[in-house]
Amino acid sequence: EKPNSSDWDRWFMMGLIGVVVGIFAFLIHQIIDYLFKVKWELVEKYIQHNDFQTTWMLVLGIGLAMILVSSGLVAFFSPSGSPSGLPEVIGYLNGVSIRHIFNIRTFFGSFFSCALAVSAGMFCGPEAPMVHAGAVIACGLSQFKSETLRINLPFFTRFRNSADKRQFITAGAAAGISSVFRAPVGGLLFVLEDVATFWNIKLAWQTFFCCLVASFTAEVLSSSFCDFIYQGYFGFFKAEQGVIFWVKDMLDISILAIIPTVILGVLGGVLGSLFVFLNIRINKLRMKMFNSIQNNFLRQLSKVLETSLILVVTITVTVYVPYFFSCSPNQIPSQLNNVSEHNSHGEQTAWDINEYNCPPGSSWVAPNGTIMSNHSLNQAAALLVKNGNQGVKLLYQRGTHEKFGFPALFTCLVLYFLISCWTAGSAASTGLVIPMVYTGGILGRLVGVILVSIFGVQHDEYGAWIDPGLFAVIGSASYFSGVTRLTISLTVIMVEITNDAQSILLVMIAVMVAKTVGSYFNQPLFSSLMQLKCIPYLEAEPIVVHGKRKVNLEMFSAKDVMKPCITINLQESVFVLAELLSTTSHNGFPVVYRPAPGQDEVFLGTITRLDLYILLSNNKVFLTPDKDKCSVVLTYPEVTVEKQPDEARIDRLLNKYSTDPQYQHLFINLEPYINKSAVTVQANFSLQRTYVIFRTLGLRHLVVTDLQNRAVGIITRKDINSSHIEKKLTQLDAGKLDSEEELLKYNKHTQ
């Protein structure tokens, strides 16, 4: 039915998605950088004169204006666009259909909401919304039509099916993260490891291409624009800019570095799982509170207010905490001092937010040719104001052992952790990646500072590894892994964003330890969020816990979870079909037929609700009882429509058919339309294998047959979900207590 082709159009589409995603990634970065700069330049003179009051008012005022728009967009303009969108995308790619998430409205709402929220100074990043944006772009472009814009172009119609759509969305999501991070391979792997459920090597290649194009587009555009001003250098990639958190100094590493790495891994894992725990708690509370408000407008308004409250706290912390910290000399990495190239980029002389309320410094060239400077910085300001991209750069800088002290790091870690945890899930489109990288970086630097305070600043080659900058990288990886439990993609991302393949082994160790520790406490963040949002996600392996113990699903069979099913005859009357459609909400029906009179009805194939709608609305296929074979068969294009037809019309039609008795004598021969390649399992098929088949083949429903191939039940996504199986088992358990010893078989190794 689906034609093979040279697939040039698919590759073209992948490229197109890449270009568009790249442009939006470029835009979001530009908007954020521009607004951020404008905001702080405005308050420069106040802060330099220690006028915290005015600074606070100005920053908060601007921030509030932004956050009201940002939050308003999410709450009123595109309420279906959830705060981050990532769990929804993961759910969709797992096979759950969620309404409205790929709307063009949702896209613009979440895009601008995200840009404004980050610019306002919230402790969040633009990554998860960019994944969502990439998915929406991919969905819209590949279908070449939009309901909202009433566009329906006659191109690329062959992609208008759910399998192809899913593939493009996978690629778009990967391109989103690739382009925003400048980590093309890392983004791709992130999607393959955590987001996509179904993928094959061919899709991986196409996604690779899409990510390449997206990163490339973003880089070409970024090469010549800064704050939307054309800078020249079009298409000229500075080595400095290509890698966002470039670590310039390689270190010789001793095997002893493993000890603090493992400690960091444990800390990252504990802190990460604490983050997940707190965030889920906060979101549950938030949901409960908001759901208790009946009036829709008031509910949305209170969401906006909550987000504003978060902003007020954030800005207050950002502006006032530096007040308690004095200035310290701004340490420039020692190695850079004598590299003349550094001078050409030296905008150090301009005011930098780092300096905050410190006396302005100046740079000069010493007689021996090195650059001297007496700049000073406020450590807390550097950490809190410059959160996000620039802050991470400061944390990762090597050779700056004493740039940040213990008090500043610790204060900022606690505040940043708590506030970012509160922010995630509020009514603004926010991402978590930058906060994770940043929190982890502070944590790592803290451990590094402790090491330095024990062993002193080492300059010989054996002690060079005791560098807080190195541990900041490891800390980021560890905390990131503690929250998301990613491994492979995270390692690749860390290498891509720091360009430091040298410490890859340490990063891997930290990631492994953090993941193990985190998994001991709870589930990864995105799984928990999906559970919270009631998205019936199917894990790679079913984990069913019954009475605190893992159940071996090999002990159960398909019949234990199946629902009884309603079957349709191969020749069914219009009346029956219409009644069936209007009384049930099932999406697929098994079609049965009687091979010979007197024999049992056997299962033949399945037919979907949508197909039945189409058939019922084409009355030329109706048969009278005397005509045995229908001469009119709908063609393939007539049958394949992508979307449910107008509901009201269908309702009218069904109503007509199910009331008028004449339709009891009109039949439809379903034979040409049923899916004969529907997978079935036998009733006593092992439940474990049923689950594997269901998930591996990406089914939506699975018909259960008995030994005579009679359809005896049906299993849908909801029936096979771990939590549903748990419920079923409890019922079974209550029913037949005697079979309990058989019910649970544990591994003897664990006891």
Added chain:
Amino acid sequence: EKPNSSDWDRWFMMGLIGVVVGIFAFLIHQIIDYLFKVKWELVEKYIQHNDFQTTWMLVLGIGLAMILVSSGLVAFFSPSGSPSGLPEVIGYLNGVSIRHIFNIRTFFGSFFSCALAVSAGMFCGPEAPMVHAGAVIACGLSQFKSETLRINLPFFTRFRNSADKRQFITAGAAAGISSVFRAPVGGLLFVLEDVATFWNIKLAWQTFFCCLVASFTAEVLSSSFCDFIYQGYFGFFKAEQGVIFWVKDMLDISILAIIPTVILGVLGGVLGSLFVFLNIRINKLRMKMFNSIQNNFLRQLSKVLETSLILVVTITVTVYVPYFFSCSPNQIPSQLNNVSEHNSHGEQTAWDINEYNCPPGSSWVAPNGTIMSNHSLNQAAALLVKNGNQGVKLLYQRGTHEKFGFPALFTCLVLYFLISCWTAGSAASTGLVIPMVYTGGILGRLVGVILVSIFGVQHDEYGAWIDPGLFAVIGSASYFSGVTRLTISLTVIMVEITNDAQSILLVMIAVMVAKTVGSYFNQPLFSSLMQLKCIPYLEAEPIVVHGKRKVNLEMFSAKDVMKPCITINLQESVFVLAELLSTTSHNGFPVVYRPAPGQDEVFLGTITRLDLYILLSNNKVFLTPDKDKCSVVLTYPEVTVEKQPDEARIDRLLNKYSTDPQYQHLFINLEPYINKSAVTVQANFSLQRTYVIFRTLGLRHLVVTDLQNRAVGIITRKDINSSHIEKKLTQLDAGKLDSEEELLKYNKHTQ
């Protein structure tokens, strides 16, 4: 049946495999480096006096001694160990069982063969044999027993099943490539992209751990040993050593670099597919020639002789080609001159093979503190003698625009390409990765040199990208991709081995172009090799060509490829079973039963040959006709054995049962032993989906049923193989010519 557990033992086993693989990777590197050094130190004085004759004789003599052992090991000691072993591992993981590939004999044979072949100076590398070695180690360790060594320890018995074995082998193969390349993530992705057919995210995590441990072990050991001599510095990783082809100078890259990158991609693709074409031709010829020799000893001997002939040619080229090239000054990368750190490692003063027959130079420190040197090098010698790791380092060096001239590069490219193509597949255990990286590097540098000759040596920042070192990296990726058609893993490997995330976009572009160009001409190398070796590999998607056009398998159904099957009754007589087993060679049988008298026999499940053997050898399960239910049921451990029992004994048994008429009246009730979770498809199930189910679920046989659930046929791996489908279609085509238009449906887009 298989218990769930906390899986600590699995993780432990993964770690253990990692440690052992790491040790062997360390060993192979040490052996190669040591032998290589010894060999060239021996001839140092002759070559410095231009005594090519003696040099040739000595090098060849030593080389021949090594290659005779190396080749002899493969030919006589472990003939089942194929030259590289990689296609066999890929085939095994796809579900094909190949005998003897995981023997301990094969392991030692191929390990030492590889070490000696590389040391002898063949144009090959140790990677593919290390993948094989990793797989063997994983297989042996995870099973905790060895037939050859007659060891059968009672630990980890739960891993003695084919699914777990496959997982460990996947991890072991990944660890092999990771540790030998110091690219833990790249190795892992290489295996996931190209080697493993079945894997899930859990396995990916475990493999990640295994690779981490393997790389770590190899690095710790390498940190303190050089040529087997303890150097101190135990556990101290020099930044220099961690990344094998470390590129130190980042470049600002202009968008114009894309033009030569695309050209390099095309060249790499063309050259890569040419390599595949030639190599397959050569191997076919080789097979034909050797198979024409009847006597086994003579056949193996002639293989050894052929390998020796290759060595003679290789050594002659290596030693004599530099004779035609004069000496040129040895350019040290300009940036390094004023970095004092470089001096401390400066063993430049010692003789280096680069210098070959050139007059010895010396280094001194100039008054302004920079190091001056008047070393010279023989370009061809540097390229040919230092092939492999060290050569790649030279090629990738940046800031050395004129180190290698056009004539030397071109000559070496042609020679290296041809000889490495001849070498691959000869009777020594050889890998192809280093030759691919190296050939590609020469190609890239050639393009770089052409650019330099057009635009001159550029030193300003806009022209800095015209650096042959940069293009050498891109060339390597491009040629590698042209041969293997890898994408993601290759990009990650390139970043990991060069530590240059900056040029990742260019590498990705080259890889994409080369893959596309290469795929236009032929299949990737490993697929072609598997076809050559008749390994029935199942591709991710079936590509069936009929009459030069791709066939849409949706048009066909399962019944078109199935074989008729022999069914067994649920209660079957011992006599019948024994006869069945001795007259057929099938591995699985459908078990049927008659639900009620008069009804048709329906399909119930499958039973394997092995299970039947076990049942037949336990005569306590035999039933007499009057006893309906057997009280004795074999327990799970009794039934699960991993290996076929002694063949002679089975033959005797089968013979007894099938001749003695008393066994006609003894029955076995197969019910407790059959696999009721056997997947079936209906006869008119689409062939495309049948293929997908077969491959995705990793089946070995698939029973085809009709609408009444009667077993009507069986599909095995061989039946569903693309080439077999092609053959079947040709028969169908010849049979019913009238259905031709239905037979082939083409995509209208392509025409």
